[in-house]
Amino acid sequence: MKQSPSSISSPNSTAALICAIILLILLRPATALVRLHGSSFSFTFIDAPARFAVPVDGFGACGSLYVANTLDACSALRTNFSADRVGTTTGVRFVLIERGGGSFDRKVRVAQDAGFQAAIIFDDQDMGYLYSMIGNPSGIHIHATFVSKMAGETLQKYAEGEGECCIGPPIEENAGTVLVISFVSVVIIISAIAAFLFARNCWILRNGGRRKPPRMDREEVEILTCFIFKRAYLTTKHITETCAICLEDYQDGERLRLLPCLHEFHSACVDSWLTKWGTFCPICKYDMNSSR
Structure with a gap:
């Protein structure tokens, strides 16, 4: 018996839609904020904290930002902290590193060995999205986060000036965000189910009379x-x-x-x-x- 396309594809489409929503929620990288502000400028960027590094607590971390003298941090970094600015919140020293070659955890270890308390690694390509860095967490006790190429170039421009760099803790989903995501997900799922039921009922009404044997009163x-x-x-x-x-x-x-x-x-x-x-x-x- 030939079946209506709607009656065949709708259940699979609904299941695929539900799986896509779940994957988008689960695979969305944790996000924080990198702020760079001074007397005449202020910038805020979305970042993706490294999975293998020490997470930032609820108070965040602020301090001076330096550019790695070997930008991709594939070799030992030279440091000169004599010019540390005063007035920073925690005195955390940040180092800005380009993604380049080498693993993420190695770059963070090079920064740690040089005396930095946090590493900001920026992408060397315009990917249009961020992802959480992965690596071996063994022996790493500093913060690390990943930002876009545009954010890295901006931070590089204003690093070692009078500005202060801060990274915040991962953004937790507040009640409003959870409610919106839940509402949208429920609406999409209900709409898909309703479309399937409507298509199935229309098909039954259209073809039911053909299968029903004629009878006499x-x-x-x-x-x-x-x-x-x-x-x-x-x-x-x-x-x-x-x-x-x-x-x-x-x-x-x-x-x-x-x-x-x-x-x-x-x-x-x-x-x-x-x-x-x-x-x-x-x-x-x-x-x-x-x-x-």
């Missing part, structure tokens, strides 16, 4: 000829000895019904047949509708 059956069987009728031309529906022999006094095709049956047997299973004679397939 009780009133139409009652007007067909009936008679009481007697053995003497067996000598006539059109009377048989057995009901072709129940396969029981006729007994004197039983009520038989005669169809227009001159085939007779137990009245109860043929009445049930015509009102439930079809409008044709069980023997010759004569259609009762043709005689109306």
Whole structure:
């Protein structure tokens, strides 16, 4: 039986939609904020904290930002902290590193060995998205985070000036955000289910009548000829000895019904047949509708 495309694809589409929503929620990288502000400028960037580094607590961390003298930090860094600015919140020393070659955890270890308390690694390509850095956490006890190429170039421009660099803790989903995500997800799921049910019901209504066998009304059956069987009728031309529906022999006094095709049956047997299973004679397939 050929099925409607809507009845086939809708359940799969709904399941795929639900999986996509779940994956988007689960795989969305944790985000924090990198702020750079001074007397005449202020910038805020979205970042993705490294999975293997020490997370920033709820108070965040602020301090001086330096640019790595070997920008990709693939070799040991030279440091000169004699010019540290005063007035920073925690005195944390940040180092700005380009992604380049080498693993993320190695770059962070190089920064840690040079005396920095936090590493900001910026992408060397315009990817349009951020992802959390992964690596071996063994022996790493400083903060590390990843930012876009644009953010890195801006930080590089204003590093080692009079500005202060801060990184905040991962942004927790507040009640409003959770409510919005939940509401949108529920609306999408309900809409997909409703579309599937609507398409299925339309298909059933459109095709249901084709599969439903035609039947006769009780009133139409009652007007067909009936008679009481007697053995003497067996000598006539059109009377048989057995009901072709129940396969029981006729007994004197039983009520038989005669169809227009001159085939007779137990009245109860043929009445049930015509009102439930079809409008044709069980023997010759004569259609009762043709005689109306």
